[in-house]
Amino acid sequence: MTTETAPAETRAGRERRRLDEGTIRNLGLVAVLVILVIIGIITRPELYSDPTWVRNNFLTILQQASAIGVVTVGMTFVIIGGGIDLSVGAIIALAAVWCTTVATQSFGAVGMIFTALAVGLGVGLVNGVLIAYGRLVPFIATLAMLVAARGLAAQISGKQTQISESSVINGIATTKIVGIPLLVIILAAVVAAGWVLLNRTTFGRRSVAVGGNPEAARLAGINVKRQTLLLYMLSGLCCGIAAIMLTSQATSAQAAMANLYELDAIAAAIIGGTLLSGGRGTIVGALFGVLVFSTITNLFAINNLSTEVQNMVKGGIIVAAVLVQQFRYQSLTQLFKR
Amino acid sequence: MSSLSRRRVLFGGAAVGAGALLTACTSNDTGTPAQVNQNSGDANAAPGDKVVIGFTAPAADHGWIAAITNNAKAQAQQYSDVELKVTEAGSDAAAQRAALATMIAEKPTIIVMLPHDGKELNSAAEEAMRAGIPVVNLDRAFPSRDAYRLQIKGDNFGMGLAAGSYIGEQLKAKGVSNPIIGEIPGIDSLELTQERSDGFNTALAVYGFKVANRRPADFTIDGGQKAATDLLQALPKMDALWNHDDDQGVGVLAAIKQANRSEFFMVGGAGAKSAIDAITADDTVLKATVTYSPSMASSAISLARLIAQGKGMSDLVELQVPKEITLASETITKENAAQYAKLGF
Numbered sequence: 058m059t060t061e062t063a064p065a066e067t068r069a070g071r072e073r074r075r076l077d078e079g080t081i082r083n084l085g086l087v088a089v090l091v092i093l094v095i096i097g098i099i100t101r102p103e104l105y106s107d108p109t110w111v112r113n114n115f116l117t118i119l120q121q122a123s124a125i126g127v128v129t130v131g132m133t134f135v136i137i138g139g140g141i142d143l144s145v146g147a148i149i150a151l152a153a154v155w156c157t158t159v160a161t162q163s164f165g166a167v168g169m170i171f172t173a174l175a176v177g178l179g180v181g182l183v184n185g186v187l188i189a190y191g192r193l194v195p196f197i198a199t200l201a202m203l204v205a206a207r208g209l210a211a212q213i214s215g216k217q218t219q220i221s222e223s224s225v226i227n228g229i230a231t232t233k234i235v236g237i238p239l240l241v242i243i244l245a246a247v248v249a250a251g252w253v254l255l256n257r258t259t260f261g262r263r264s265v266a267v268g269g270n271p272e273a274a275r276l277a278g279i280n281v282k283r284q285t286l287l288l289y290m291l292s293g294l295c296c297g298i299a300a301i302m303l304t305s306q307a308t309s310a311q312a313a314m315a316n317l318y319e320l321d322a323i324a325a326a327i328i329g330g331t332l333l334s335g336g337r338g339t340i341v342g343a344l345f346g347v348l349v350f351s352t353i354t355n356l357f358a359i360n361n362l363s364t365e366v367q368n369m370v371k372g373g374i375i376v377a378a379v380l381v382q383q384f385r386y387q388s389l390t391q392l393f394k395r
Numbered sequence: 396m397s398s399l400s401r402r403r404v405l406f407g408g409a410a411v412g413a414g415a416l417l418t419a420c421t422s423n424d425t426g427t428p429a430q431v432n433q434n435s436g437d438a439n440a441a442p443g444d445k446v447v448i449g450f451t452a453p454a455a456d457h458g459w460i461a462a463i464t465n466n467a468k469a470q471a472q473q474y475s476d477v478e479l480k481v482t483e484a485g486s487d488a489a490a491q492r493a494a495l496a497t498m499i500a501e502k503p504t505i506i507v508m509l510p511h512d513g514k515e516l517n518s519a520a521e522e523a524m525r526a527g528i529p530v531v532n533l534d535r536a537f538p539s540r541d542a543y544r545l546q547i548k549g550d551n552f553g554m555g556l557a558a559g560s561y562i563g564e565q566l567k568a569k570g571v572s573n574p575i576i577g578e579i580p581g582i583d584s585l586e587l588t589q590e591r592s593d594g595f596n597t598a599l600a601v602y603g604f605k606v607a608n609r610r611p612a613d614f615t616i617d618g619g620q621k622a623a624t625d626l627l628q629a630l631p632k633m634d635a636l637w638n639h640d641d642d643q644g645v646g647v648l649a650a651i652k653q654a655n656r657s658e659f660f661m662v663g664g665a666g667a668k669s670a671i672d673a674i675t676a677d678d679t680v681l682k683a684t685v686t687y688s689p690s691m692a693s694s695a696i697s698l699a700r701l702i703a704q705g706k707g708m709s710d711l712v713e714l715q716v717p718k719e720i721t722l723a724s725e726t727i728t729k730e731n732a733a734q735y736a737k738l739g740f
Contacts, residue, residue: 216461307616358625
């Protein structure tokens with residue numbers, strides 16, 4: 058079935074131009090990554106002269122980006138659909154705590170994975186119902202969920218750290234397949250699935266349409282409410298996956314975990330070219346956004362620089378990315394007229 | 396529509412089923428033993444006047460703070476003459492100030508308080524003291540001396556000092572001349588973190604050593620895992636590591652295992668049960684931890700009772716409880732771990 062009623066030619070034309078813009082932006086982010094690596098090589102040549110270390114470092118950067126990368130994919134969909142999900146960190150904490158309770162662990166790894174995914178989906182469902190059918194502003198609904206889900210996580214865990222006894226779950230973080238950590242493979246799979254979902258399915262088209270202009274989307278016959286609901290469930294599902302990954306990495310869970318992941322995920326989506334007002338965004342860009350942050354952290358770590366400076370640099374990059382975004386929508390002449 | 400409604404019924408049923416299954420999965424009886432003083436042979440233990448203790452500590456999801464409240468409750472239960480009224484202080488200093496105002500109005504015999512921030516709650520504590528209710532200041536210190544009857548706290552600088560001395564001694568004994576030492580602090584913007592790091596650097600300087608790389612975490616397990624992964628990547632070879640907090644240490648140890656590293660030894664901080672167990676088992680790089688024990692909450696309740704009943708500490712000459720007590724940071728190693736096992740939290 059087709060949902061597009063806009064004039065075919067102009068729409069396709071715009072699509073092509075957008076694609077080009079997206080590619081240019083992604084190349085820009087690749088350039089930033091290359092510059093960061095070059096700075097690393099210049100500042101720590103003795104580390105970079107060891108090929109084994111370089112390979113390990115590359116995989117470490119990817120691994121450090123894996124859980125937050127999965128969350129960012131979900132977040133990108135929500136933002137493209139015109140919403141925002143501030144509760145992702147809290148959902149991760151709740152899903153991770155829920156799947157490491159004594160009772161859940163007695164069901165084994167399958168039970169734990171099922172629980173984490175079901176909790177993620179369930180919380181996403183509540184978010185989606187509140188926003189789509191309860192007509193709450195996404196910012197408020199997910200902010201409330203942020204507080205409530207962390208509260209519930211603290212309640213369930215009794216504010217204690219819950220150790221995961223499952224060797225299967227803990228093994229996810231140590232398993233490597235042909236030298237590539239399983240966590241990185243999961244990230245790649247989620248990114249690939251996200252890319253296909255956004256670019257090659259009606260679900261993706263509808264998400265863009267709903268975020269770009271909900272009224273037009275409704276008139277075009279899209280069930281805007283259901284689409285919105287599904288987007289928040291998708292974000293919740295990504296959080297469930299990330300919860301398993303983080304639990305595996307930390308071999309435990311607690312209510313305070315995944316602190317401020319919402320900010321990292323939103324920031325990565327935005328520097329990846331997702332428009333905060335919705336209707337436009339790319340999965341590959343979001344991935345590069347996450348990798349830029351992960352590489353900066355790595356660069357600061359190998360040079361023993363303080364995290365204060367690192368946070369300032371991160372902030373600067375976010376501002377720069379948004380400025381670039383704005384410049385593209387105003388021609389230079391318009392800018393000078395002001 | 397009929398097929399749709401059947402689908403809805405199916406989905407609805409599945410959702411309800413999953414929900415029921417999930418609710419069953421929240422049960423979580425990990426009975427953590429509290430740190431209590433059961434010393435009943437003492438004359439001070441004999442029941443005296445009825446004491447109502449108002450207790451307030453920040454609501455936090457961190458294991459240490461949770462242990463503080465649990466310990467206070469468990470210790471109060473040891474006394475037949477103590478009634479403990481716990482008021483959760485909410486999430487910030489303002490909420491705790493409000494909680495304290497309510498508490499003062501209820502006129503308890505004495506207040507035991509772990510403030511969100513000593514400076515911010517100083518005046519509120521002064522108010523309680525002026526209302527004739529003695530205040531026991533737990534851990535985070537009030538700057539004014541008229542804001543508390545008793546201050547009992549841990550020693551952050553001493554903790555760093557203990558960790559630095561242990562690492563220095565070990566490396567000297569091994570004959571390492573130019574060691575590579577890593578450090579994983581907790582939340583770096585906190586004063587307590589700075590004090591711990593100061594103590595650590597001071598102790599290392601005695602041996603002529605210094606920290607090669609320092610990656611702060613945030614007291615969470617996943618934060619510890621991330622910081623440790625970064626640190627291990629930055630230091631391909633390391634001799635010693637101090638992690639400020641055993642709670643985030645669970646993540647730090649996981650990261651070390653994942654990176655397959657074992658050429659160094661690690662010292663923890665706080666004295667969590669999981670850390671003491673690992674030191675006893677001696678199957679990880681964790682060889683010692685320096686205490687910052689939440690047992691101070693149990694002691695605070697015991698001392699609050701004595702203050703309210705006008706009794707002193709029986710081993711001291713003075714007839715009343717002293718005004719300030721700072722716990723020593725002790726070093727737990729494999730040799731003395733058994734002794735500390737009951738103090739783990």
